[in-house]
Amino acid sequence: MTPPPGDGCLRLVTPDDADELAEVWSRNRAFLAPWEPWRDDAFFTPGSQRSGIERDLAEHAAGRMVPFVICGPDGDMAGRLTLSGVTRGALQSAALGYWVREDLNGRGLATRAAREAVDHAFTTLELHRLQAETLLHNVPSQKVLRRAGFTPYGVAPDYLRIAGRWQDHLLFNVFSDPATP
Template identity: 75%
Template sequence: MTTPCLRLVTPDDADELAAVYVENREFLAPWEPVREDEFFESDSQRAAIERMLDEHAADRMVPFVILGPAGEIAGRLTLNNVVRGAFQSASVGYWVREDLNGRGLATRAAREAVDHAFTALGLHRLEAGTLLHNVASQTVLRRAGFAPFAVAPEYLRIAGRWQDHLLFHAFAPSPRP
């Protein structure tokens, strides 16, 4: 049995997560919103984690850390905007730090998140978006069972400007009759 590479984030992760963000600030900058300097501090990470865990307790989010080969924090994956009722859906966002990029961790984490969403959470649909030129992330999503379905113009403000995104979705397996 393979050791899971996802686990729920905890406030105790704040220092390590802040250090990983600092080390990867330049690497992540083209793929994320512009971050204020305080974002990279342990106290800000701890406060953000506490807010995310409150959202998790309210069944609106599942904030994971991605674990590397030695159990260190290799990145983040979050199931965001969990919507219940007739929709039963969530959005997926993730990143892996530069020194562990390209080793299959994001794909493995995405697959685990899909399984968690469809089994433990009972969701029907997941959605994720990538910048049009982010072929690596598109490959991760395809390998995790997602399919592209639309281009969203000016979808998110990334790296300081509104950018188009390729949207992907995945559906829970239909129950057999």
């Protein structure tokens, strides 16, 4: 699905996205490095991206993940958004993660994508809860989550290994029924 110019959107990633994804990751490597796990040079190749996409799509087919591309104003790849760790049973939850390339940062694409992902999680997947985490100093990402309906609920010490070291994260969640936290 290609969006109309200026609208942005989410669409499922495909193996055909591997070349563009490798190029976008490579171009934004330094920009994303402070917010991401350490990545070796091989990660930024089309072959590695294709393998990752195929793994993500297998997880999607198994009902455990929804791997999206965030479309930019011209229909090109603006970033990625993933609903991962989809858990059924009593929990009915998933985790949201996303990034937007540097030249499109601050234009509302992440907020729009996060809102669309929340809607997808609660209507299509029929989940009860989504969670997301940010580094304590990632105020722009915290604003995106708040605008998408998430609320902070705690801090997890040494939660994820980001930029080569274990770092504390601010935890957020949003519920399908706002009256039921």
